[in-house]
Amino acid sequence: MVKYTGKKSAASLLTTLLNLAWYAGLVLALFFIGVQTYFILSGPQLSGESMMLQIETTGMIFRFTEGFQFSAQDSLLVYQFSLVLPLIVIGLFIIFHLRKILASLANEEPFTVENSSRIKYIGWSVIIITFIKAVLSFLLGIYFSRMVVLPGLEISANIRLIDFSGILAGILILILAEVFKHGALLQEDHNLTV
């Protein structure tokens, strides 16, 4: 049978994996910041002729080898990394709290006020990430629609309505945080009963 909490359990294995993800994420974030800073600083020297534009959706990939106007001032990479960076930061924030929660599960002390707060932070992060994604993908859409100029092809940015499943997940996590808060109070009562 699978052991979920305690030492050598699913929780402790996940803690190790999340620790790895945390450090990998930190390195990745630093790399992105570095690359982004480099391209912002050296942006005006970029030449559009050797560039290629690729747009990926879930089912299709559009590749434009010519017919798009590349303006060096607002470098594509800057936009791309602007989209990725906030998500990485919030993702790291979530991983940070998740690994603390899982570590407490591995120590078999899940019902604490700290864990309740951590779950609440994760819930809000999920909601915020949904909004950021909606806004940024719209901005990215505007940028692409301005860049690609092909005869007979019309591209327009789509205001994607907020992803309700993300908000729903966030609200459910917030409710779970309240459940944990209640659990923490019960745990305290239990601990202080002899």
Add this chain to the structure above:
Amino acid sequence: MAIIVRLDRVMADRKVSLTDLADKVGITMANLSLLKTGKVKAVRFSTLEALCRELNCQPGDILEYRQERIS
């Protein structure tokens, strides 16, 4: 708290040490120490029963109610 734990007094009368009592009652020394210093929120009837049995006393000997002054 208006309930005061008089366990230390009863233990001193009976000349019982914390370790011995914890052993006989079947609770940890840490918990018994918390109870003695009045840092607990609740006492189980089973614990109270075991304490009274081992110390040969009444619950009233261990617990005392003192009205708190309302300021």
